[in-house]
Amino acid sequence: xxxxxxxxxxxxxxxxxxxxxxxxxxxxxxxxxxxxxxxxxxxxxxxxxxxxxxxxxxxxxxxxxxxxxxxxxxxxxxxxxxxxxxxxxxxxxxxxxxxxxxxxxxxxxxxxxxxxxxxxxxxxxxxxxxxxxxxxxxxxxxxxxxxxxxxxxxxxxxxxxxxxxxxxxxxxxxxxxxxxxxxxxxxxxxxxxxxxxxxxxxxxxxxxxxxxxxxxxxxxxxxxxxxxxxxxxxxxxxxxxxxxxxxxxxxxxxxxxxxxxxxxxxxxxxxxxxxxxxxxxxxxxxxxxxxxxxxxxxxxxxxxxxxxxxxxxxxxxxxxxxxxxxxxxxxxxxxxxxxxxxxxxxxxxxxxxxxxxxxxxxxxxxxxxxxxxxxx
Amino acid sequence: xxxxxxxxxxxxxxxxxxxxxxxxxxxxxxxxxxxxxxxxxxxxxxxxxxxxxxxxxxxxxxxxxxxxxxxxxxxxxxxxxxxxxxxxxxxxxxxxxxxxxxxxxxxxxxxxxxxxxxxxxxxxxxxxxxxxxxxxxxxxxxxxxxxxxxxxxxxxxxxxxxxxxxxxxxxxxxxxxxxxxxxxxxxxxxxxxxxxxxxxxxxxxxxxxxxxxxxxxxxxxxxxxxxxxxxxxxxxxxxxxxxxxxxxxxxxxxxxxxxxxxxxxxxxxxxxxxxxxxxxxxxxxxxxxxxxxxxxxxxxxxxxxxxxxxxxxxxxxxxxxxxxxxxxxxxxxxxxxxxxxxxxxxxxxxxxxxxxxxxxxxxxxxxxxxxxxxxxxxxxxxxxxxxxxxxxxxxxxxxxxxxxxxxxxxxxxxxxxxxxxxxxxxxxxxxxxxxxxxxxxxxxxxxxxxxxxxxxxxxxxxxxxxxxxxxxxxxxxxxxxxxxxxxxxxxxxxxxxxxxxxxxxxxxxxxxxxxxxxxxxxxxxxxxxxxxxxxxxxxxxxxxxxxxxxxxxxxxxxxxxxxxxxxxxxxxxxx
Numbered sequence: 001x002x003x004x005x006x007x008x009x010x011x012x013x014x015x016x017x018x019x020x021x022x023x024x025x026x027x028x029x030x031x032x033x034x035x036x037x038x039x040x041x042x043x044x045x046x047x048x049x050x051x052x053x054x055x056x057x058x059x060x061x062x063x064x065x066x067x068x069x070x071x072x073x074x075x076x077x078x079x080x081x082x083x084x085x086x087x088x089x090x091x092x093x094x095x096x097x098x099x100x101x102x103x104x105x106x107x108x109x110x111x112x113x114x115x116x117x118x119x120x121x122x123x124x125x126x127x128x129x130x131x132x133x134x135x136x137x138x139x140x141x142x143x144x145x146x147x148x149x150x151x152x153x154x155x156x157x158x159x160x161x162x163x164x165x166x167x168x169x170x171x172x173x174x175x176x177x178x179x180x181x182x183x184x185x186x187x188x189x190x191x192x193x194x195x196x197x198x199x200x201x202x203x204x205x206x207x208x209x210x211x212x213x214x215x216x217x218x219x220x221x222x223x224x225x226x227x228x229x230x231x232x233x234x235x236x237x238x239x240x241x242x243x244x245x246x247x248x249x250x251x252x253x254x255x256x257x258x259x260x261x262x263x264x265x266x267x268x269x270x271x272x273x274x275x276x277x278x279x280x281x282x283x284x285x286x287x288x289x290x291x292x293x294x295x296x297x298x299x300x301x302x303x304x305x306x307x308x309x310x311x312x313x314x315x316x317x318x319x320x321x322x323x324x325x326x327x328x329x330x331x332x333x334x335x336x337x338x339x340x341x342x343x344x345x346x347x348x349x350x351x352x353x354x355x356x357x358x359x360x361x362x363x364x365x366x367x368x369x370x371x372x373x374x375x376x
Numbered sequence: 377x378x379x380x381x382x383x384x385x386x387x388x389x390x391x392x393x394x395x396x397x398x399x400x401x402x403x404x405x406x407x408x409x410x411x412x413x414x415x416x417x418x419x420x421x422x423x424x425x426x427x428x429x430x431x432x433x434x435x436x437x438x439x440x441x442x443x444x445x446x447x448x449x450x451x452x453x454x455x456x457x458x459x460x461x462x463x464x465x466x467x468x469x470x471x472x473x474x475x476x477x478x479x480x481x482x483x484x485x486x487x488x489x490x491x492x493x494x495x496x497x498x499x500x501x502x503x504x505x506x507x508x509x510x511x512x513x514x515x516x517x518x519x520x521x522x523x524x525x526x527x528x529x530x531x532x533x534x535x536x537x538x539x540x541x542x543x544x545x546x547x548x549x550x551x552x553x554x555x556x557x558x559x560x561x562x563x564x565x566x567x568x569x570x571x572x573x574x575x576x577x578x579x580x581x582x583x584x585x586x587x588x589x590x591x592x593x594x595x596x597x598x599x600x601x602x603x604x605x606x607x608x609x610x611x612x613x614x615x616x617x618x619x620x621x622x623x624x625x626x627x628x629x630x631x632x633x634x635x636x637x638x639x640x641x642x643x644x645x646x647x648x649x650x651x652x653x654x655x656x657x658x659x660x661x662x663x664x665x666x667x668x669x670x671x672x673x674x675x676x677x678x679x680x681x682x683x684x685x686x687x688x689x690x691x692x693x694x695x696x697x698x699x700x701x702x703x704x705x706x707x708x709x710x711x712x713x714x715x716x717x718x719x720x721x722x723x724x725x726x727x728x729x730x731x732x733x734x735x736x737x738x739x740x741x742x743x744x745x746x747x748x749x750x751x752x753x754x755x756x757x758x759x760x761x762x763x764x765x766x767x768x769x770x771x772x773x774x775x776x777x778x779x780x781x782x783x784x785x786x787x788x789x790x791x792x793x794x795x796x797x798x799x800x801x802x803x804x805x806x807x808x809x810x811x812x813x814x815x816x817x818x819x820x821x822x823x824x825x826x827x828x829x830x831x832x833x834x835x836x837x838x839x840x841x842x843x844x845x846x847x848x849x850x851x852x853x854x855x856x857x858x859x860x861x862x863x864x865x866x867x868x869x870x871x872x873x874x875x876x877x878x879x880x881x882x883x884x885x886x887x888x889x890x891x892x893x894x895x896x897x898x899x900x901x902x903x904x905x906x907x908x909x910x911x912x913x914x915x916x917x918x919x920x921x922x923x924x925x926x927x928x929x930x931x932x933x934x935x936x937x938x939x940x941x942x943x944x945x946x947x948x949x950x951x
Contacts, residue, residue, distance in 0.1 A: 056849075056853055058849055058852070058853075078849075078852045078853055079852045079853070079854075079855050079856055079857055079858075080855070082855065083853055084853065084854075085849075085850065085853040087846040087849070087850060088846070089844055089846055091844060091846040091847045091849070091850040093847065093865065093869075094869070095868045095869060104851065104854050104856075104864075105854035105855055108851075108854055108855045108856045108860060109855060154850075154854070155853075155854075158854070158855065164853075
């Protein structure tokens with residue numbers, strides 16, 4: 001039976017009291033469901049690894065509680081938490097054979113030899129390493145992908161309650177990374193162990209996770225499925241971290257029950273945004289500066305100027321298979337960002353260096369609080 | 377899959393286990409701390425107090441004074457010794473740099489044959505006991521020395537005469553030949569691992585070879601050379617064997633300490649001298665740190681770009697000749713000792729009276745000394761290995777509060793001259809001390825441990841920094857208690873570090889003289905003591921035979937372990 005995992009007001013301060021105190025986790029509370037494959041996503045330094053290591057007990061949290069199921073694990077040392085963990089560097093033991101590496105957790109638990117053999121064989125079959133187990137070489141003779149599989153087998157062999165994966169794919173090349181993430185999902189679903197997967201790669205997180213938590217500066221910004229995070233990001237940061245978001249300067253006109261109305265001066269248009277797409281705090285007054293966000297596919301370019309469009313210059317055109325991405329520099333009155341605009345195909349007559357008209361598609365756009373670093 | 381439920385907390389057995397778990401780290405940390413407090417801090421504190429006491433053993437405020445230090449003004453012997461120590465320390469450092477840096481550069485950067493052999497031979501003077509080098513130079517340059525004899529005959533028409541080996545010239549000469557390898561090996565390391573791309577960039581920007589050397593290469597290797605110079609100075613100023621054997625009527629601080637203790641049993645006076653000796657070393661160390669901290673250096677990193685070598689024939693000949701001559705001169709003592717061991721005397725051009733008696737006398741005269749040396753060195757090495765490894769593990773991995781202090785405490789004896797450590801231990805544990813240890817095996821083993829723990833500590837700490845912590849974390853996660861992790865994961869992976877530190881400890885303890893000389897009793901004589909005695913009695917043949925056996929054992933131990941670990945001979949000694 002799988003366990004759920006609960007974080008209650010977890011905070012972690014490194015060097016507490018000192019001059020260089022760093023708040024790595026700030027009042028984090030959420031729940032991971034039993035058997036879920038949960039991704040912690042965020043830029044480096046956001047606290048995702050600290051949260052993972054705290055879950056393992058490798059870091060001691062400053063305040064708050066971490067519960068496995070209903071059991072408070074906060075004060076339990078890591079070696080008595082019955083967890084499995086796969087490290088970024090794999091951390092396989094060079095002085096042990098593959099078999100002994102995988103068997104390590106069982107040896108620690110003083111299991112009888114027959115059980116060790118049986119369990120190692122079973123878990124190696126699960127990760128698809130039966131042949132290698134028969135030859136049983138030293139782990140340093142294995143390829144990156146194989147080492148990864150051994151590391152996963154070693155973490156699973158003693159039936160841990162929780163499985164923790166710390167950027168497990170970071171040391172693999174791009175092609176292998178895509179194959180291994182499918183493998184990890186298959187293995188996790190086969191064992192149904194509640195799993196946390198830490199990564200800074202949003203594509204990886206969206207591909208593998210049942211749900212994702214986007215972290216920033218020690219705070220969980222948003223939790224949801226890939227679909228929810230992509231289509232309904234609740235902050236400018238999440239919107240720009242999960243996929244690309246183009247932000248336009250705007251002013252909040254009115255805010256009603258069902259929708260809000262904003263004006264984009266540079267385009268000379270006013271738009272109505274449904275309340276579900278309004279991510280502006282109640283405190284923001286009418287008339288204040290806000291941002292209108294649009295995904296690359298929610299904008300369009302054309303050669304001739306139409307009403308509600310603004311001029312821009314095409315910097316780069318990239319053909320990316322299903323669509324063509326135009327990077328367009330727009331009038332700073334609209335945005336200081338370079339826009340990324342995805343069109344279903346090549347727009348005839350548009351070449352790099354040309355001037356085009358940029359317009360927001362009808363009914364598109366979400367409202368965000370003006371945030372530092374995105375558009376001042 | 378079924379999740380294994382961990383034992384529910386609260387049952388008596390679990391509680392007991394938690395209690396055990398909570399105490400073990402403290403217990404394990406307490407042992408090295410207790411050892412250091414009892415055998416390093418307390419003795420050093422006692423020494424410091426004694427240094428300010430006029431007389432007696434009982435501490436008494438009324439007895440406090442500067443009598444011990446006033447002698448450095450009033451007594452010409454003290455003044456002379458202090459001056460001598462300075463002269464020896466500075467000249468040996470200077471000459472070692474002059475000899476060692478070019479050699480390091482030549483071996484690293486000029487295409488000459490036999491480089492790995494040169495590196496292996498270059499380390500020999502450091503591995504071999506320095507006092508053996510000193511007495512073999514007596515054979516070569518002593519009053520009736522063969523080389524002196526020969527050279528004086530050659531120099532006579534010019535009206536020149538070689539100074540005798542006894543005195544300042546001899547001390548500086550022999551110490552330079554003993555310690556230049558530190559400069560040679562460290563500067564060789566720096567010259568051969570400096571980033572070649574930086575130099576290539578200089579060349580491409582139009583700098584000629586000399587300019588590149590002056591403005592790029594040299595500034596990059598300065599830190600390594602500075603470290604080597606410091607090492608040489610500390611060793612030179614703390615060396616006892618060489619001035620004891622060839623100092624003649626010229627004393628330096630370590631021999632003066634010996635003189636006070638051995639001649640007058642004046643521990644208070646010896647403590648004053650020891651304090652002065654430590655202050656000098658400390659001041660130099662502080663000055664070096666100050667200089668290094670003022671300048672920012674790019675870390676020298678190994679690059680994949682091969683460093684270009686000089687191939688000009690003239691350069692190659694000069695380099696090869698230079699290295700050959702330096703090696704020949706610095707290895708002459710070892711060669712002489714081996715020859716001398718088989719002869720009765722050597723006073724003219726050739727040794728006279730071939731004999732095996734020097735060796736055949738050993739079982740009768742020196743078997744207990746050999747047993748003592750083996751016993752003391754082995755026991756001390758084992759204990760040092762355990763102590764050093766635990767302290768390294770604590771400071772590197774568990775990082776308790778005060779880890780930096782522990783680090784400093786362990787490393788302190790590294791800069792303390794052997795005679796100072798001995799005086800400290802004598803001050804605390806001889807005579808009517810609370811724990812009387814005078815004349816026992818124990819006090820020698822403790823002195824050895826105190827002096828050599830830095831070797832193991834450094835070596836193990838270096839291995840640990842290279843060991844990814846996630847290897848140990850993986851074991852913890854898998855359910856292993858930290859002691860299990862230490863035993864099954866950490867120790868096997870840092871074993872090379874433990875072994876090389878232990879070998880360094882063992883091979884240097886076998887030849888240890890400066891500490892033992894003040895601590896040995898009738899029953900605890902060691903081989904170096906026996907050799908020292910034989911030299912003092914003028915029995916050079918017997919001393920040579922003993923030395924040969926010592927050299928062979930030390931060399932065999934070092935060579936065998938390096939072969940086992942697949943490294944070259946010099947790697948362990950660059951500390």
